[in-house]
Amino acid sequence: MANNVFYDNQAYGIQLYPQANDVICVCNTVDGGVTRGGTVVGSESGLTDNVTIVGMIGTNAPWYCIDLYDPASGDAGNNTYDSLGFGNGSGDFRAGTGMTYTNCTHADPLYVNRAAKNFTLQSGSPAINKIQSARYGYVPPTDIDGKVRVTADAGAFAF
Amino acid sequence: MIEVRGSYLRFRGLDVGFGTIDGIKINVSANNIEVDHCLIHNAALNGINIQDSPANIQIWNNRV
Numbered sequence: 001m002a003n004n005v006f007y008d009n010q011a012y013g014i015q016l017y018p019q020a021n022d023v024i025c026v027c028n029t030v031d032g033g034v035t036r037g038g039t040v041v042g043s044e045s046g047l048t049d050n051v052t053i054v055g056m057i058g059t060n061a062p063w064y065c066i067d068l069y070d071p072a073s074g075d076a077g078n079n080t081y082d083s084l085g086f087g088n089g090s091g092d093f094r095a096g097t098g099m100t101y102t103n104c105t106h107a108d109p110l111y112v113n114r115a116a117k118n119f120t121l122q123s124g125s126p127a128i129n130k131i132q133s134a135r136y137g138y139v140p141p142t143d144i145d146g147k148v149r150v151t152a153d154a155g156a157f158a159f
Numbered sequence: 160m161i162e163v164r165g166s167y168l169r170f171r172g173l174d175v176g177f178g179t180i181d182g183i184k185i186n187v188s189a190n191n192i193e194v195d196h197c198l199i200h201n202a203a204l205n206g207i208n209i210q211d212s213p214a215n216i217q218i219w220n221n222r223v
Contacts, residue, residue, distance in 0.1 A: 001218040009206055009223065019212055144220045156220075 003144040005119055005156045007031040013061070016051055017069060018043040026138045027055040029119045029155040030065070031111075037061025038088060041099060046074015049098070054138045055131045055154035056083040057109050057119075064088055066104075068096035075099070082131040084109050084154055103132055109155065120157045130154040160202075162186055169193040178202040182223070187211035195219045 006013035013030035038061035058065025065085030075098030085092025131152035182199035206223035
């Protein structure tokens with residue numbers, strides 16, 4: 001999954017549950033939500049493994065930017081890298097078994113106009129060049145609008 | 160709602176609105192499916208629902 005925008009959805013923006021093995025989720029923007037929002041990763045019995053999330057922007061969800069649901073504590077090998085959370089009701093990156101967070105921070109991504117659903121980035125956004133060099137290989141060459149990605153920006157829109 | 164159970168299909172540039180459950184559902188046994196540049200909105204539950212182990216699914220450049 002790459003370069004997608006999810007906003008104001010009824011439940012989660014992205015649900016990687018259950019049995020969502022080996023998903024690669026790169027440069028997506030998830031905003032708002034009615035009951036939950038954000039992204040959930042998990043399974044009932046340890047079957048959602050090796051999920052890789054890179055460059056996620058998750059904002060203004062009623063719950064989490066990244067939520068985990070793993071009641072059996074059996075999920076393994078899931079990683080979230082180089083992502084931003086902001087304004088989420090329960091927190092940004094929920095801690096739990098099976099998920100490791102690297103270079104994931106709490107910061108306002110500075111959307112140009114969230115009220116108008118314009119999720120492009122203002123100058124000075126912490127999402128600009130957020131993705132570290134070890135993950136450059138995941139970054140799509142263009143963004144959701146076909147704009148060339150000059151820097152390794154988080155989210156669906158290149159600066 | 161669009162429900163996909165086939166193979167080697169690309170959905171590009173569709174406006175999928177007001178699904179009674181999901182906008183696009185990619186279901187068991189579907190494989191090699193691409194959803195690209197679609198606008199999926201006002202679904203009653205999920206915008207895109209991928210479930211029950213389909214394989215090689217690519218979701219690109221969509222607004223959901």
